[in-house]
Amino acid sequence: MTWADDGxxxxxxxxxxxxxxxxxxxxxxxxxxxxxxEMIFVTGPSGSGKTTLLKLIYFAEKPDRGTISIAGxxxxxxxxxxxPFLRRNIGIxxxxxRLLHNKNVFENVAMALRIRGAGEKEIKARxxxxxxxxxxxxxxDVFPRRLSGGEQQRVVISRAIVAEPTVILADEPTGNLDxxxxxxxxxxxxxINAKGTTVLIATHNRELFRNSGRxxxxxxxxxxxxxxxx
Amino acid sequence: xTYAFILAFQSLIREKWINLLSVLTIASGLLIIxxxxxxxxxxxxATKNLPERFSMIxxxxxxxxxxxxDAAVGILKKNHAVLSVRYIxxxxxLKELKTTLKNSSYVFEGLDENPLPDAIEVKLKxxxxxxxxxxxxxxxxxxxxxxxxxxxxxxxxxxxxxxRVGMKTIGLIxxxxxxxxxxxxxxxxxxxxxxxxxxxxxTFKLLxxxxxxxxxPFLVEGALIGTSGGIVSLLGIFAFYYIVxxxxxxxxxxxxxxxxxxxxxxxxxxxxxxxxxxxAAIAIGRLKY
Ligand SMILES: Nc1ncnc2c1ncn2[C@@H]1O[C@H](COP(=O)(O)OP(=O)(O)O)[C@@H](O)[C@H]1O
Ligand SMILES: [Mg+2]
Numbered sequence: 088m089t090w091a092d093d094g095x096x097x098x099x100x101x102x103x104x105x106x107x108x109x110x111x112x113x114x115x116x117x118x119x120x121x122x123x124x125e126m127i128f129v130t131g132p133s134g135s136g137k138t139t140l141l142k143l144i145y146f147a148e149k150p151d152r153g154t155i156s157i158a159g160x161x162x163x164x165x166x167x168x169x170x171p172f173l174r175r176n177i178g179i180x181x182x183x184x185r186l187l188h189n190k191n192v193f194e195n196v197a198m199a200l201r202i203r204g205a206g207e208k209e210i211k212a213r214x215x216x217x218x219x220x221x222x223x224x225x226x227x228d229v230f231p232r233r234l235s236g237g238e239q240q241r242v243v244i245s246r247a248i249v250a251e252p253t254v255i256l257a258d259e260p261t262g263n264l265d266x267x268x269x270x271x272x273x274x275x276x277x278x279i280n281a282k283g284t285t286v287l288i289a290t291h292n293r294e295l296f297r298n299s300g301r302x303x304x305x306x307x308x309x310x311x312x313x314x315x316x317x
Numbered sequence: 318x319t320y321a322f323i324l325a326f327q328s329l330i331r332e333k334w335i336n337l338l339s340v341l342t343i344a345s346g347l348l349i350i351x352x353x354x355x356x357x358x359x360x361x362x363a364t365k366n367l368p369e370r371f372s373m374i375x376x377x378x379x380x381x382x383x384x385x386x387d388a389a390v391g392i393l394k395k396n397h398a399v400l401s402v403r404y405i406x407x408x409x410x411l412k413e414l415k416t417t418l419k420n421s422s423y424v425f426e427g428l429d430e431n432p433l434p435d436a437i438e439v440k441l442k443x444x445x446x447x448x449x450x451x452x453x454x455x456x457x458x459x460x461x462x463x464x465x466x467x468x469x470x471x472x473x474x475x476x477x478x479x480x481r482v483g484m485k486t487i488g489l490i491x492x493x494x495x496x497x498x499x500x501x502x503x504x505x506x507x508x509x510x511x512x513x514x515x516x517x518x519x520t521f522k523l524l525x526x527x528x529x530x531x532x533x534p535f536l537v538e539g540a541l542i543g544t545s546g547g548i549v550s551l552l553g554i555f556a557f558y559y560i561v562x563x564x565x566x567x568x569x570x571x572x573x574x575x576x577x578x579x580x581x582x583x584x585x586x587x588x589x590x591x592x593x594x595x596x597a598a599i600a601i602g603r604l605k606y
């Protein structure tokens with residue numbers, strides 16, 4: 088199942104979305120859109136609801152009020168069984184990485200293709216190509232725990248982009264990287280975006296989007312407080 | 318699909334202690350089942366032929382006339398349950414008795430009159446040798462004119478019957494409960510393996526893995542664990558045969574009579590596969606994902 092591309096729908100559309108956890112509201116009445124091929128930032132202090140917003144997009148959480156549609160698909164109407172197939176259109180860079188520690192770098196990246204049932208030959212070619220792009224080709228046989236934070240981050244990015252998804256969601260992708268590495272990572276996202284992939288980056292680091300000319304959505308305590316262009 | 322096997326094998330190696338434990342548990346269960354089956358099989362085989370030798374003796378009135386005997390034999394021969402009828406005059410009976418007891422012939426010293434009555438020996442057809450049919454037949458035989466008494470091993474028949482039915486019931490209960498136990502072991506093992514891989518499975522889901530992709534490796538693993546248990550139990554039963562039975566039969570020839578149903582045991586690995594897959598299927602069926 089791939090996403091209907093009739094050209095009119097925004098890639099991501101939130102309409103009055105509220106998300107409550109047990110005793111607190113993580114997001115309140117959020118409305119915004121992300122256009123196809125856009126590169127957009129979601130920012131705000133820690134605890135403002137950035138991760139929750141991404142989770143709503145990749146179906147890990149359900150909204151309590153309001154509707155979310157992705158490429159025209161309203162998520163509330165989806166059948167449980169179609170979620171895996173829709174998720175394959177999204178590449179996720181998790182804040183906590185979610186690397187498989189009993190598998191080496193190659194296998195971690197390959198997993199995104201294996202779950203899609205790709206053949207061994209295709210997997211080899213694509214994984215090595217992607218690892219090369221993030222400068223990790225020489226670490227293919229290494230296990231994640233032996234990598235530095237920046238290297239692990241790049242493995243997660245490789246896994247998110249290897250299957251060429253329509254949308255990339257990145258949660259604090261430069262969280263614990265030194266400025267040079269962070270810049271390299273951002274360059275990678277720009278390149279992917281330049282090829283037409285929609286990219287949404289959640290970050291508390293203003294340096295990442297300063298003077299970038301991209302749209303920025305600002306959250307504070309679950310409220311959307313500003314939507315502007317830097 | 319092939320990747321499911323790779324994941325299953327990786328998990329087998331990574332969780333080798335849990336898996337080894339359940340393989341051994343399954344193997345022991347199957348081994349006990351096999352030994353129970355083996356025992357029931359042998360008792361059944363040993364007792365199956367006993368009723369063939371089963372016979373009834375009808376003792377006749379003293380000084381019974383020839384016509385009456387012929388009439389009685391005629392009536393008996395017409396009965397559907399009867400296999401053979403043999404008239405044993407008392408002289409012949411005494412002669413038989415004397416030959417069997419020829420080393421203790423002093424028993425007959427001072428015996429001037431034959432104390433034995435005339436008798437008819439009746440052999441019943443094999444399928445008529447049941448406790449009920451025999452009792453009914455004995456009742457009918459008593460009504461035949463000239464028949465004084467009917468003698469047969471009633472105790473023997475009922476004991477034999479008890480033994481056969483009892484052994485089969487115990488065997489079945491044992492097999493059923495151990496079978497359920499083995500399924501439960503596979504179920505628990507797969508469940509443990511599943512929870513231990515929870516984190517990994519969650520990641521697979523977020524990457525877009527289907528239920529089938531996530532579940533198939535566990536089914537494969539359940540099958541592999543069950544099959545391994547079956548193979549180990551097969552080795553165990555072979556060891557039992559070669560080390561115990563063959564050795565014993567050298568010194569005690571009676572053990573040569575014991576039957577070893579090879580073909581019955583060769584299905585053990587498949588039984589293991591079946592139980593393993595069943596346990597795994599129940600386990601993943603009850604999980605949310
Ligand atoms: N699973 C959860 N259960 C309960 N509360 C949660 C959960 N996830 C997040 N929260 C709360 O929701 C708020 C927003 O969290 P989050 O979206 O992670 O913010 P951010 O990513 O901007 O730091 C926080 O106050 C956090 O404590
Ligand atoms: Mg966060």
